[in-house]
Amino acid sequence: MGLLENIQKNIADNPILINSEAAFSKFLELGFPDIKNEEWKYTSLKKVISYEYEIEKNTEEISEKEIKSNSLNFHNAIIFLNGKIYSKPKIKGVTISNFEDQNPSFDNAITALNASIASNGYSISVDSNTVVSEPIEILFLTKNSSNNFIQYRNNINVEENSEVKIVEHIKNLSEKICFTNSVTLVKLKKYAKIEHNKLQDNNDNQISIDHTYVDQDKNSISTINTLIFGGLFTRNNLNFTQNGERGESNMNGIVILDNKEFADNHTFMDHKMPNCESNELYKGIYLGRAKGVFNGKIMVQPDAQKINAFQANNNLLLSDNSSINSKPQLEIYADDVKCSHGCTIGQLDENALFYMNTRGISKEDAKAILTFAFASEALDKITIKELSSLARDLMSKKLNVNLSF
Amino acid sequence: MLKINDLKAGIEDVEILKGINLSVNKGEVHAIMGPNGSGKSTLSAVIAGNETYEVNSGSILFDGEDLLDLDPDQRAHKGVFLSFQYPVEIPGISVSNFIKAAITEKRKVLGLGPISAKELLSSMKEKMELLSMKKGYLSRNMNEGFSGGEKKRNEIFQMAMLEPKLAILDETDSGLDIDALRIVANGVNKLKSKENATIIITHYQRLLDYIVPDFVHVLHNGRIIKSGGKELAHELEEKGYDWVTKEADEKWGY
Numbered sequence A: 001m002g003l004l005e006n007i008q009k010n011i012a013d014n015p016i017l018i019n020s021e022a023a024f025s026k027f028l029e030l031g032f033p034d035i036k037n038e039e040w041k042y043t044s045l046k047k048v049i050s051y052e053y054e055i056e057k058n059t060e061e062i063s064e065k066e067i068k069s070n071s072l073n074f075h076n077a078i079i080f081l082n083g084k085i086y087s088k089p090k091i092k093g094v095t096i097s098n099f100e101d102q103n104p105s106f107d108n109a110i111t112a113l114n115a116s117i118a119s120n121g122y123s124i125s126v127d128s129n130t131v132v133s134e135p136i137e138i139l140f141l142t143k144n145s146s147n148n149f150i151q152y153r154n155n156i157n158v159e160e161n162s163e164v165k166i167v168e169h170i171k172n173l174s175e176k177i178c179f180t181n182s183v184t185l186v187k188l189k190k191y192a193k194i195e196h197n198k199l200q201d202n203n204d205n206q207i208s209i210d211h212t213y214v215d216q217d218k219n220s221i222s223t224i225n226t227l228i229f230g231g232l233f234t235r236n237n238l239n240f241t242q243n244g245e246r247g248e249s250n251m252n253g254i255v256i257l258d259n260k261e262f263a264d265n266h267t268f269m270d271h272k273m274p275n276c277e278s279n280e281l282y283k284g285i286y287l288g289r290a291k292g293v294f295n296g297k298i299m300v301q302p303d304a305q306k307i308n309a310f311q312a313n314n315n316l317l318l319s320d321n322s323s324i325n326s327k328p329q330l331e332i333y334a335d336d337v338k339c340s341h342g343c344t345i346g347q348l349d350e351n352a353l354f355y356m357n358t359r360g361i362s363k364e365d366a367k368a369i370l371t372f373a374f375a376s377e378a379l380d381k382i383t384i385k386e387l388s389s390l391a392r393d394l395m396s397k398k399l400n401v402n403l404s405f
Numbered sequence B: 001m002l003k004i005n006d007l008k009a010g011i012e013d014v015e016i017l018k019g020i021n022l023s024v025n026k027g028e029v030h031a032i033m034g035p036n037g038s039g040k041s042t043l044s045a046v047i048a049g050n051e052t053y054e055v056n057s058g059s060i061l062f063d064g065e066d067l068l069d070l071d072p073d074q075r076a077h078k079g080v081f082l083s084f085q086y087p088v089e090i091p092g093i094s095v096s097n098f099i100k101a102a103i104t105e106k107r108k109v110l111g112l113g114p115i116s117a118k119e120l121l122s123s124m125k126e127k128m129e130l131l132s133m134k135k136g137y138l139s140r141n142m143n144e145g146f147s148g149g150e151k152k153r154n155e156i157f158q159m160a161m162l163e164p165k166l167a168i169l170d171e172t173d174s175g176l177d178i179d180a181l182r183i184v185a186n187g188v189n190k191l192k193s194k195e196n197a198t199i200i201i202t203h204y205q206r207l208l209d210y211i212v213p214d215f216v217h218v219l220h221n222g223r224i225i226k227s228g229g230k231e232l233a234h235e236l237e238e239k240g241y242d243w244v245t246k247e248a249d250e251k252w253g254y
C-alpha cells in the first residue's frame, strides 16, 4: 500500500468525509505528480507517498507543557491540537473561526486532494480600517502513535486599510512521521497589509506540502517569510497574484538543512497590473547530504507596464554532499519592465575565514559568523522581534554554534 | 622571541620562500624591505598560518614553540598579530562585535574571566581616540565599504585591542595620507614596549622615520639577502635594490 491506497480505503470506509466529489475525482484522475511533471522534476514524492499512513487517527494527548514549550506564547494564539481547534483569541475587529470552504477550489492534484477531504483549518477575517497591533500565532501541533496524514485548509481575509502579522508553525511532537498537506488562501483588499511568517523547523519526522495563494487588490502589501530549519521533506508553493495597481509582494526565505533533509521552494509571482513591485530573496544553507530546490517564476502580463521585479536566490553549500537546484523562470510580456534575478551557489570565503582566524576567532565561530551574515539579509525582513530571536536561536542550534552576540 | 630557521614554503610546486632565517627578540623593531613579488607578504602569511601556502621545510619558533604546529587562531592566542596588506571585508558583523568575539575567545582560551561589555567599550573608545578614529565606526560592518586608509587604521585598531607580543605590519603605510601615517605610527609607537616586538614590511623610508627600526632586512626572491641597521633603509631609498640584488642573483641564480 501507500498514501494513495490509505486515502482510498479511508474514503471507502467513510464516504461522508468527502467535501467535493469533483475535487476527489480530479485527484484520482491526476494522481500524485511524478518527476515527469515539469513542476516536480527535481522533487520526487515517490518515497514519501510509499510509506503507510493513518488518516488523522491514532492521536495522542498533547499536554499544556508541550503547548507552552513549542509556542511563542503570544497573547494572540490560535492553537490546533491534532487538527482540532483548541483555543483561539478574541481580538477586536478580527473574526476567527474554523474554516469551512463551501466550494473549494483547486489547481493541481495535491490541492484537489486538499479540497476534497481537508476538514481542519482556520479562517481569519480582519475588518476594514483595523490594525491588529499584536501578531497572531497559529500553532498546529500533532502527536500520533502511527504515521499520520493530515490536511489543513485556511483562509485569511484582510479588508481595506487593515494590517495583520501572523506566525504559522506546524510542529510534529511524535517520533512517527506526520505528512501535512496545507492550503492557505489569502485575500488582501485595497491598502491592506500582511506579514505572514511560516516557521518550519521539524526534524526528520515531518513531511510538508504547502500551497499559499495571495490575491492582492490595489495598493496592498504582502510579505511571506519562510523559515525552514529542518524537515524530512518540504515543498512550499507560494503564488502571488496582483489584481490592482501599486501592489507590492515580498517573499523571503531562509533554508538551513542538514543530514538528508530536503526542501523545495516554488514561487510564482503573477504581475497582472501595471505599477507594481515584487521582491524575492531566498537564502539557502546546506550541510550534510541535504538537498534544496528553488524555482522562482515571475510572469509579467502584457498590460503590466512599469513593473519592478527583483529576485535573488543565494546558496551556500557547506558540505561536499549537499546540493541545490536553482531555477529562475521569467516570462515577460510587457516592454517597460525592470526585472532582475540572480542565483549564486558558493562556499564561505576562505580569505575572510583566515582573516578572522588570525584575530583569534576559531574556525567554527568564523564559519558561524559568516553563515549568519549570509542569512541576515533575509532574517532582517522579519519584523516580529520574538520570532527573529527564536530564528537566531534555531539557526545557532542547527549550525551547532554558540554565538554570544 | 621569534626564530625562523631555513623556512621554505610555496604554492603547489612553486617555491616562494627559499630558506628564510630571521631572529627577532623582544623589544626590537625589524623592517623588511624588498622588491614587489619578493615574498614579504607570503612570509607574513606563513607566520600567521595561512594554509594556502605549503611549508616544505624549516621551523618558526615563537617563545620556543613551533608555530607550524598551531592553527592561525591558536597563534593569535599566543600573541601573533598580522596587519594585512589587503584587509578583508567581513559582511554582517560590526567592528565592535568582531572585536568582542576575538577578545572573548582569546580570554577564554587563556583562562581569563570574561570582560564586561562596559569595560570593553571603554577600552575600544580609548584606542579609537589614540588613533583619531571617527565615531560611529564601531557599528559599521567590518571593513565593508571602508576606504583604503580606513582599513589600514582598522588593522592597527585591532592590534591595539588585542595587544600582541609580535605584530607584523604588512605595508600598513600604503594608502594612508600624511596625517594618518603620523597618527598610526604614533599609535604603534605607544603600543611598543620592552616585552613585544614589531616587524614592519614597507617600501618607504617615511614610515621608518616615525617608527625607527633596530634592524633592516632585504628580502629578494624568497631569501633575506642583506641585513643591517636603520641606515640600510636610507641607502636603499637612495640607491634602489639593484646593487644588493645583483650580487645575490649571481650567487643564487634567478
Ligand SMILES: Nc1ncnc2c1ncn2[C@@H]1O[C@H](COP(=O)(O)OP(=O)(O)OP(=O)(O)O)[C@@H](O)[C@H]1O
Residues within 6 Å of the ligand: B011, B016, B034, B035, B036, B037, B038, B039, B040, B041, B042, B043, B052, B085
Ligand atoms: N596565492 C598565491 N597564488 C599564486 N602565487 C602567489 C600567491 N601568493 C603569492 N604568490 C606569488 O609569490 C610571489 C611573492 O608574493 P608576495 O605577495 O609575497 O610578494 P610581496 O613581496 O609581498 O610583494 P609586494 O611588495 O608587491 O606586496 C609573487 O610572485 C606572487 O605572485
Ligand SMILES: [Mg+2]
Residues within 6 Å of the ligand: B040, B041, B042, B085, B170, B171
Ligand atoms: Mg606584499
